[in-house]
Amino acid sequence: MVSRVDDMSNSPSGLILAEPGASYRPGASENQWVEVLVDCPGVQQDQQQEQKLYTYRLPSELDVQPGDILSVPFGAQQIGAIAIRLLDSPPPDLAPTKIREVEEVICSGFFPTYYWKLLEEVAQYYCTPLISVVRVALPPGLLARSQRRIRLKPEKLPNNADTVIHPAASQILATLKTQVDGDFSWKYLQRQVRGASWGLKDLIKRGWVESYLEHPKPTRPKLRQAVTLVGYTFTSDLTQRQQEILDVLRRRGGDLWLTELLQTCHTTSSTLKKLEEKGYVVIQEREILRTSTEPTVAADRPKALTVQQAEALQVIKSLDRCAQVLLHGVTGSGKTEVYLQAIAPILNQGKSALVLVPEIGLTPQLTDRFRARFGNKVNVYHSALSDGERYDTWRQMLTGEPQIVIGTRSAVFAPLPKLGLMVLDEEHDSSFKQDQFAPTYHARTVAKWRAQIENCPLILGSATPSLETWVNVTQRGKVGESLDWNPETVNQTSPISPSHYLSLPERIQSRPMPPVEIVDMRQELKQGNRSIFSRSLYNALQKLHSQGQQGILFIPRRGHSTFVSCRSCGYVVECPNCDVSLSYHYTHEGATQLLRCHYCNHTQLHPPHCPECTSPYLKFFGSGTQRLAQELTQQFPQLRIIRFDSDTTQTKGAHRTLLTKFAHGEADLLIGTQMLTKGLDIAQVTLVGVVSADGLLNLADYRAAERTFQTLTQVAGRAGRGDDPGRVIIQTYSPQHPVIQAVRRHDYETFAQTELEQRAALQYPPYGHLILLRLSGLDAADVENTALRLAEQLSATESDYEILGPAPASIMRVARRYRWQILLKFPLDVPVVLPNLAQLRERCPKDISLTIDVNPLNMM
Ligand SMILES: Nc1ncnc2c1ncn2[C@@H]1O[C@H](COP(=O)(O)OP(=O)(O)OP(=O)(O)O)[C@@H](O)[C@H]1O
Numbered sequence: 001m002v003s004r005v006d007d008m009s010n011s012p013s014g015l016i017l018a019e020p021g022a023s024y025r026p027g028a029s030e031n032q033w034v035e036v037l038v039d040c041p042g043v044q045q046d047q048q049q050e051q052k053l054y055t056y057r058l059p060s061e062l063d064v065q066p067g068d069i070l071s072v073p074f075g076a077q078q079i080g081a082i083a084i085r086l087l088d089s090p091p092p093d094l095a096p097t098k099i100r101e102v103e104e105v106i107c108s109g110f111f112p113t114y115y116w117k118l119l120e121e122v123a124q125y126y127c128t129p130l131i132s133v134v135r136v137a138l139p140p141g142l143l144a145r146s147q148r149r150i151r152l153k154p155e156k157l158p159n160n161a162d163t164v165i166h167p168a169a170s171q172i173l174a175t176l177k178t179q180v181d182g183d184f185s186w187k188y189l190q191r192q193v194r195g196a197s198w199g200l201k202d203l204i205k206r207g208w209v210e211s212y213l214e215h216p217k218p219t220r221p222k223l224r225q226a227v228t229l230v231g232y233t234f235t236s237d238l239t240q241r242q243q244e245i246l247d248v249l250r251r252r253g254g255d256l257w258l259t260e261l262l263q264t265c266h267t268t269s270s271t272l273k274k275l276e277e278k279g280y281v282v283i284q285e286r287e288i289l290r291t292s293t294e295p296t297v298a299a300d301r302p303k304a305l306t307v308q309q310a311e312a313l314q315v316i317k318s319l320d321r322c323a324q325v326l327l328h329g330v331t332g333s334g335k336t337e338v339y340l341q342a343i344a345p346i347l348n349q350g351k352s353a354l355v356l357v358p359e360i361g362l363t364p365q366l367t368d369r370f371r372a373r374f375g376n377k378v379n380v381y382h383s384a385l386s387d388g389e390r391y392d393t394w395r396q397m398l399t400g401e402p403q404i405v406i407g408t409r410s411a412v413f414a415p416l417p418k419l420g421l422m423v424l425d426e427e428h429d430s431s432f433k434q435d436q437f438a439p440t441y442h443a444r445t446v447a448k449w450r451a452q453i454e455n456c457p458l459i460l461g462s463a464t465p466s467l468e469t470w471v472n473v474t475q476r477g478k479v480g481e482s483l484d485w486n487p488e489t490v491n492q493t494s495p496i497s498p499s500h501y502l503s504l505p506e507r508i509q510s511r512p513m514p515p516v517e518i519v520d521m522r523q524e525l526k527q528g529n530r531s532i533f534s535r536s537l538y539n540a541l542q543k544l545h546s547q548g549q550q551g552i553l554f555i556p557r558r559g560h561s562t563f564v565s566c567r568s569c570g571y572v573v574e575c576p577n578c579d580v581s582l583s584y585h586y587t588h589e590g591a592t593q594l595l596r597c598h599y600c601n602h603t604q605l606h607p608p609h610c611p612e613c614t615s616p617y618l619k620f621f622g623s624g625t626q627r628l629a630q631e632l633t634q635q636f637p638q639l640r641i642i643r644f645d646s647d648t649t650q651t652k653g654a655h656r657t658l659l660t661k662f663a664h665g666e667a668d669l670l671i672g673t674q675m676l677t678k679g680l681d682i683a684q685v686t687l688v689g690v691v692s693a694d695g696l697l698n699l700a701d702y703r704a705a706e707r708t709f710q711t712l713t714q715v716a717g718r719a720g721r722g723d724d725p726g727r728v729i730i731q732t733y734s735p736q737h738p739v740i741q742a743v744r745r746h747d748y749e750t751f752a753q754t755e756l757e758q759r760a761a762l763q764y765p766p767y768g769h770l771i772l773l774r775l776s777g778l779d780a781a782d783v784e785n786t787a788l789r790l791a792e793q794l795s796a797t798e799s800d801y802e803i804l805g806p807a808p809a810s811i812m813r814v815a816r817r818y819r820w821q822i823l824l825k826f827p828l829d830v831p832v833v834l835p836n837l838a839q840l841r842e843r844c845p846k847d848i849s850l851t852i853d854v855n856p857l858n859m860m
């Protein structure tokens with residue numbers, strides 16, 4: 001096993017690119033084989049959704065490059081495939097005579113070559129087959145959308161054709177002949193003709209028909225009629241009405257959708273037809289891309305920047321190649337405005353920009369701000385889009401037109417040619433990391449590689465930077481070379497990708513940071529207050545309504561807090577599939593009371609009696625958002641409340657609707673979970689209350705402190721963003737906890753320093769590296785034994801890493817699968833030699849799945 005450090009030192013760019021025998025050189029003539037990804041229903045995937053690559057020979061006349069779409073023989077069929085990489089030699093385990101030839105290149109240059117470098121790098125770093133990366137990167141069903149078609153070769157067809165062949169074949173011929181050009185989709189033929197496959201095989205062998213693949217394009221392009229002004233000099237042959245219509249069209253830029261023009265001018269199609277006949281306009285069908293439609297927003301102009309914003313912008317604008325920027329701006333300091341003004345010149349240079357955000361549904365405001373500034377140059381790309389929308393947005397990117405793509409983590413693979421700038425907003429957010437499925441990539445890490453490969457700057461923005469980023473950008477000298485196992489940091493230390501620390505220490509218009517009051521809930525209890533509201537929070541809520549102000553109440557994410565248990569015997573209702581208690585759900589007055597599992601979504605009715613002892617006192621405990629809402633309605637009947645959590649935001653667009661209502665003052669109080677922490681900018685919010693900080697602090701995870709600091713600081717930052725000053729009340733049972741104290745003082749640096757000392761002492765990231773092996777399977781004993789065996793094998797090899805575990809995962813069973821994990825901890829000061837993870841995977845029995853989580857964020 002080669003160490004990664006060696007790999008990298010051999011590669012002049014510091015990147016791990018190709019494996020031996022593979023090459024990315026475009027058009028290099030020595031490449032005679034190609035590995036392809038086929039994507040058709042007949043190809044089986046194994047349990048881990050991994051699909052193998054197939055090797056084909058390249059005919060000498062074909063010039064194939066990674067990313068080209070090819071037509072290849074597969075079994076009896078001719079199917080579409082994506083060229084993944086070129087090989088100098090055939091795989092040793094394949095007899096050369098068994099390798100079939102690529103038929104043709106259907107579509108070349110579909111992806112730029114560098115794109116494949118990026119995918120390959122992700123696969124290698126995250127110890128996963130390339131194919132799993134390809135699946136994350138490409139829109140679903142890309143190849144399925146390229147259509148296989150069959151056409152007649154009339155010149156080859158003998159007169160007596162029908163008499164000599166299989167009935168299915170003759171039926172295919174007959175069908176083909178009904179069309180002038182003898183051309184049909186294979187799907188159609190299959191529907192029309194029984195045994196079509198046999199028939200086709202025969203016909204192809206005889207050379208009477210051929211099979212080809214049509215270019216990938218939307219199966220049902222949406223067409224819409226557009227009216228375009230062509231004549232500009234109006235003569236006397238126009239009626240006044242016609243003249244008016246032409247004027248409208250001209251004022252609107254000479255181009256409108258037919259329906260729009262009809263509406264605007266209250267006219268009819270026949271009037272427009274007449275104008276067309278006279279040669280003043282043309283009416284044409286135009287393909288519209290199903291890029292997602294969002295409400296239009298009023299246009300807005302660049303704001304005059306504060307001195308600090310201007311300084312930051314100046315540095316960013318001066319960057320014209322790979323560089324990493326940490327834009328560390330306190331909440332409400334106007335980071336978004338800096339992004340906007342940094343992107344404007346990029347578009348003017350004909351380049352595009354990529355903006356990554358944690359969860360798009362939660363940030364309609366951010367998307368709106370971009371739309372207000374850049375109009376239809378903004379495309380949104382994330383997994384909640386329909387397949388059609390994703391596919392079209394994706395094609396829109398490939399056009400190379402200057403644009404801005406805003407998306408969630410997988411958008412880091414957005415195929416934008418001419419990338420001029422990348423932004424990761426809220427870079428500390430853990431949703432940038434994918435942890436349950438391969439590749440277990442972090443979008444920030446991938447963005448750094450991409451910045452280097454495409455030589456463009458990357459801005460990481462946050463009020464609470466991740467400690468990794470903080471250390472990398474501000475203390476590089478101190479941690480030194482030893483972080484170099486991680487290409488992420490190799491990139492930064494190499495001279496071509498300098499990093500910059502830019503700080504926005506003040507809010508816009510020098511608004512003060514809101515004072516943070518910490519309430520000791522133990523004292524409240526001592527003094528006889530058993531309510532979930534401290535007196536301080538109670539009073540603040542009382543005043544809210546009378547003063548016409550708005551507030552936010554935050555309660556850490558649901559979980560065990562809303563379990564249902566029997567007050568007589570202590571029985572707790574648990575999920576039949578997972579080792580967790582079910583959560584109580586009661587959405588509104590009169591709704592059915594449900595119990596739901598937050599891991600597998602098992603849902604059942606709330607039983608009226610305890611299943612153990614039949615006691616009727618089966619009640620839910622804890623304080624989820626629902627309980628909070630009920631409590632509020634009882635104690636503050638005058639307060640209008642909006643619940644903002646995963647129950648109330650399930651439908652498409654619900655986030656936007658609720659936030660808009662709140663922003664328009666239709667409620668006094670917004671209550672919810674972690675969703676509230678992300679980028680909400682509502683000027684009227686003066687009060688932020690944290691019902692309990694303890695659930696965050698006590699997570700069994702070495703990142704609990706960091707996450708708590710980030711979450712509380714972010715949620716506190718929603719207060720006082722407008723003209724009225726804000727205030728924050730945090731309720732906790734651990735008021736002296738250093739994290740709570742740092743939040744109170746808005747003191748990121750002290751928090752970071754204290755936390756980093758602990759990380760260093762324990763060699764946790766960023767002063768060490770972790771790899772988490774997650775095992776799961778249906779049989780408890782199998783999973784445990786496999787975990788033990790793998791751990792034994794790992795410890796048998798000479799190595800510098802520490803093995804923690806194996807141990808059952810903190811929730812041992814999820815969706816009927818038992819879960820165990822092994823944690824590998826690598827120190828920084830020795831060259832890291834990775835264990836042979838591929839080999840471990842092979843040694844894992846088939847029915848046990850192994851996910852290798854490199855630099856895990858979530859240890860649960
Ligand atoms: N130069 C400026 N002049 C006036 N208003 C500004 C300026 N820059 C930004 N703003 C406004 O200040 C508010 C806060 O800005 P923004 O939301 O970008 O802050 P942020 O740093 O992203 O905050 P957070 O990290 O809390 O989301 C917004 O309403 C924005 O429109």
Ligand SMILES: [Zn+2]
Pocket residue numbers: 566567568569570571610611612613614615
């Ligand atoms: Zn009971």
Ligand SMILES: [Zn+2]
Pocket residue numbers: 575576577578597598599600601602814815
């Ligand atoms: Zn479950």
